[in-house]
Amino acid sequence: MLLATTLMRLALNVATARAILLNGYTGPGAAGHVIEAFGQFAVGGNYVVGGIIFVILIIINFVVVTKGASRVAEVSARFMLDSLPGRQMAIDAEINAGLLSPAAAERRREALRREADFFGAMDGASKFVRGDVIAAIIILVINMVGGLVIGTLQYGLPLADAARTYTLLTVGDGLAAQIPSLTISVAAGLVVTRVATGEDIGAQIKSQLSRYPQALAIAAAITIAIGLVPQMAHIPFLLLGAALGVASWRLSRAAPAAAEGASPAGEADGAKPEVKPDSLTDVTGVDPLGMNIGFALAPMVASGEGKLLSRLTAVRQRYGRAMGFLVPPVHIRDSSELPAHGYRFTLRGATIGGGEAWPSQWLAIEGPMVTERLAVGRPVKDPAFGQNAVWIPPGAIPAAEELGYTVVDAASAIATHFAEVLKRYGAELLGRPQVEGLLTRLAETTPRLAEDLRTALPAGIIRQVLQGLLAEEVPVRDFERIAEALVEAADGGTKEPEKLLAAVRLRLGRFIVSQFAGAEPALRVAVLEPKLEELVSKSLRAGSEVETETAAHLRQAAEQAAKAMRARGAKPVLVVHGALRRAVAKCVHGLIPVIALEEIPDTMKLQILHTAEPAPANG
Numbered sequence: 001m002l003l004a005t006t007l008m009r010l011a012l013n014v015a016t017a018r019a020i021l022l023n024g025y026t027g028p029g030a031a032g033h034v035i036e037a038f039g040q041f042a043v044g045g046n047y048v049v050g051g052i053i054f055v056i057l058i059i060i061n062f063v064v065v066t067k068g069a070s071r072v073a074e075v076s077a078r079f080m081l082d083s084l085p086g087r088q089m090a091i092d093a094e095i096n097a098g099l100l101s102p103a104a105a106e107r108r109r110e111a112l113r114r115e116a117d118f119f120g121a122m123d124g125a126s127k128f129v130r131g132d133v134i135a136a137i138i139i140l141v142i143n144m145v146g147g148l149v150i151g152t153l154q155y156g157l158p159l160a161d162a163a164r165t166y167t168l169l170t171v172g173d174g175l176a177a178q179i180p181s182l183t184i185s186v187a188a189g190l191v192v193t194r195v196a197t198g199e200d201i202g203a204q205i206k207s208q209l210s211r212y213p214q215a216l217a218i219a220a221a222i223t224i225a226i227g228l229v230p231q232m233a234h235i236p237f238l239l240l241g242a243a244l245g246v247a248s249w250r251l252s253r254a255a256p257a258a259a260e261g262a263s264p265a266g267e268a269d270g271a272k273p274e275v276k277p278d279s280l281t282d283v284t285g286v287d288p289l290g291m292n293i294g295f296a297l298a299p300m301v302a303s304g305e306g307k308l309l310s311r312l313t314a315v316r317q318r319y320g321r322a323m324g325f326l327v328p329p330v331h332i333r334d335s336s337e338l339p340a341h342g343y344r345f346t347l348r349g350a351t352i353g354g355g356e357a358w359p360s361q362w363l364a365i366e367g368p369m370v371t372e373r374l375a376v377g378r379p380v381k382d383p384a385f386g387q388n389a390v391w392i393p394p395g396a397i398p399a400a401e402e403l404g405y406t407v408v409d410a411a412s413a414i415a416t417h418f419a420e421v422l423k424r425y426g427a428e429l430l431g432r433p434q435v436e437g438l439l440t441r442l443a444e445t446t447p448r449l450a451e452d453l454r455t456a457l458p459a460g461i462i463r464q465v466l467q468g469l470l471a472e473e474v475p476v477r478d479f480e481r482i483a484e485a486l487v488e489a490a491d492g493g494t495k496e497p498e499k500l501l502a503a504v505r506l507r508l509g510r511f512i513v514s515q516f517a518g519a520e521p522a523l524r525v526a527v528l529e530p531k532l533e534e535l536v537s538k539s540l541r542a543g544s545e546v547e548t549e550t551a552a553h554l555r556q557a558a559e560q561a562a563k564a565m566r567a568r569g570a571k572p573v574l575v576v577h578g579a580l581r582r583a584v585a586k587c588v589h590g591l592i593p594v595i596a597l598e599e600i601p602d603t604m605k606l607q608i609l610h611t612a613e614p615a616p617a618n619g
Helices: 002-026 033-043 048-095 102-153 159-193 201-208 213-227 234-261 296-303 308-323 394-402 410-429 430-445 447-456 459-471 481-489 497-507 510-519 530-542 547-566 578-585
Strands: 288-291 329-335 343-349 350-356 362-365 378-381 388-392 406-409 522-527 572-576 594-596 605-612
Touching: 002 102, 002 159, 033 159, 048 159, 102 159, 159 605, 201 213, 288 296, 288 430, 296 308, 296 329, 296 410, 308 350, 308 497, 343 410, 343 605, 350 410, 362 394, 362 410, 362 530, 378 497, 388 394, 410 459, 430 447, 430 481, 459 481, 459 497, 459 530, 481 497, 497 510, 497 578, 497 594, 510 522, 510 594, 522 530, 522 547, 530 547, 530 578, 547 578, 547 605, 572 578
Parallel strands: 288 329, 522 572, 522 605, 572 594
Antiparallel strands: 288 343, 343 350, 362 388, 362 406, 378 388
């Protein structure tokens, strides 16, 4: 609209300029009675005064209105484009936190796109309006100079008569054109200087004028006081002051009525307010994976600081890709039960980890290369690995790195902790929906195998087997081979989850072993000392679990084996007989991975780096 009205106004300028230059010698009515009337009114018998008035209008339009509107549009467009990524990330954060549905998020994104397009377009449109004013100035000069030349040289008018006639026509044309030009400029200025509140511009202006009756009362008092000053125009000021006073009084009386009208429906009539009945969704349901935070950590969830949510999402997606199933999103909520800097991770409402973090500080973690302790900071334990650490201000980072500390920001510390929590508890996130998704995907690629698997085993048994694999960090990406092993074991009469798990691990043996061997020709392992292995065998013959005393010896030996293998640059892994593997793995979970001897391919050579044996008893 701004572009169209500007072009139409310039078209009028061109038409009147043509009429002035062709017929101006005939007199003040050469370009029409409208231009003649404007010229007579503005000039008032003195075309110098008329020119000055026209220049004043040009200055008002060019310097005040269009320049200000152009600057506001430019700054608004720049700030809008700069803030667009952050506002889009804020929408993503609300989606991941469960506060916004996908449909509502799409509407919010569409509103952002429209707002960005609007400010970008207004930035360009304001240049049209400003160019219109410049064009009016140039046309004024052309009409005046060209008219003098044509009138004196072509039509032989005296210089004074030519100046008077063409100045009258030019000023009249300029005034007639500047009224729509000024209107367009003011309209553009109103549009770009408003603040988006969801109201239309008329309602917004009305609310700004009527929101505070006290302001109108003060304006009324000042106006009346000016009207009482001697030699002042008493009647206009007193009338204006009285009108402002009446408006202030009416607005002050309307405010309480509006407040009463805002009360719940039905109370004014003595009826009880309607109570919304509870639904099942209001009292049931928990987040599969959640995070509660104290109020001091709230800025880290926003898009501007830390990018905590994006890092947690990256960790979750990376774990899901590595393990082969879709991990539910993390729902972040603030909690008044936590300390200001506290956080905790929850799995279906139960706490599975937590700690404290300071958004404006960095976590310096002690490592083997630390030569001297830091003298500043807040000593803590690294929440992910339990190492000694210190929260330090940004200014102490160079000193900490020089002393051998590993320094990470608060968001990275929390994300690392979250990654460790997923490794430990991620198997429990594999629910029936995830299993159904794997089965549906298998039906798309190998429908016959998917049908055989559904017939052979219930989904609950399949889920237990997959959880057993995930608990020991064995991915379920190759679900086709897992399904083959399950169907074959089930056809052989095996229905117990533990035996099915052993059959699946045997089928995946080469892949499991490759995680520890890498590109090496031999698999470097630790084994149990024969006496300790015999103790475990006797314990299992007596029951399904390892005895408490034997389990303590086993965990102590496994911990020593892991340290010894790391010291020799190898990935810790313990090899036992297949009959003992599951029991030993449960006992030493979190200390060292355990594989069965039967899972190692015949072509893989073994290199024993350590023999795990219980520590000698004291005394």
